Structure formats: structure tokens, C-alpha cells
Amino acid sequence: MAAVEPKLTDLESIQVMIDATANELQGLAWMFCNLLKPSIENVVTNPEDLNQVKNQATLLKSVLCGYTAKESAIAELIKSFAKKEAVETGIDPTEICPNANCNH
Numbered sequence: 001m002a003a004v005e006p007k008l009t010d011l012e013s014i015q016v017m018i019d020a021t022a023n024e025l026q027g028l029a030w031m032f033c034n035l036l037k038p039s040i041e042n043v044v045t046n047p048e049d050l051n052q053v054k055n056q057a058t059l060l061k062s063v064l065c066g067y068t069a070k071e072s073a074i075a076e077l078i079k080s081f082a083k084k085e086a087v088e089t090g091i092d093p094t095e096i097c098p099n100a101n102c103n104h
Contacts, residue, residue: 014081036063
């Protein structure tokens with residue numbers, strides 16, 4: 001299949017990507033609440049069993065670390081969009097978020 005020439009403006013493309021990211025986050029939230037959380041809750045059948053509790057905590061930590069990495073990637077994407085818009089409107093991109101350590 002051949003590549004298709006984009007027909008959207010840069011701003012429209014950015015909006016499509018942001019909308020897709022928002023949809024993805026909604027899906028991740030649904031998955032966490034409806035699939036992962038119940039599965040993690042079922043790890044512990046005996047609250048007195050320290051190993052079960054440790055396994056549950058380990059699973060939860062793994063899931064939350066994965067979600068944190070995803071959120072960080074989304075934040076970087078949004079910062080990139082903001083900097084691109086800044087450059088296109090004549091604003092120094094380093095002034096967009098100087099306190100958020102995003103001068104890279």
C-alpha cells in the first residue's frame with residue numbers, strides 16, 4: 001500500500017493526534033478499572049498470607065509504572081506540540097515551560 005499524502009494542516013494533524021491520545025487514555029483507564037484492578041484484587045485470597053499481599057503489591061507497582069511511562073510519553077508529545085506552535089507563532093520555545101524542565 002502506497003503512502004498517502006496528508007491533507008490536513010499541521011494544526012489539524014496535531015489536533016487529530018491529541019484526540020487519538022485522549023481516546024487511548026480513556027481506553028487505558030477502562031482497561032485498568034475493568035480488567036487489571038479486578039485481576040489484581042483477586043491475587044489475594046487470604047489477607048493473612050504475606051506472599052499473596054506482596055505479589056499483589058508487585059503487580060500493582062508494575063502496572064502503575066507502565067502507566068507512568070505512558071503518561072510521561074504523552075506529556076513529552078504535548079510539550080512538543082506546544083513548542084512547535086510557539087516556533088510557528090514567533091515565540092521562543094524555551095519560554096513555553098521554563099519551570100517544567102522541558103528545555104530539551
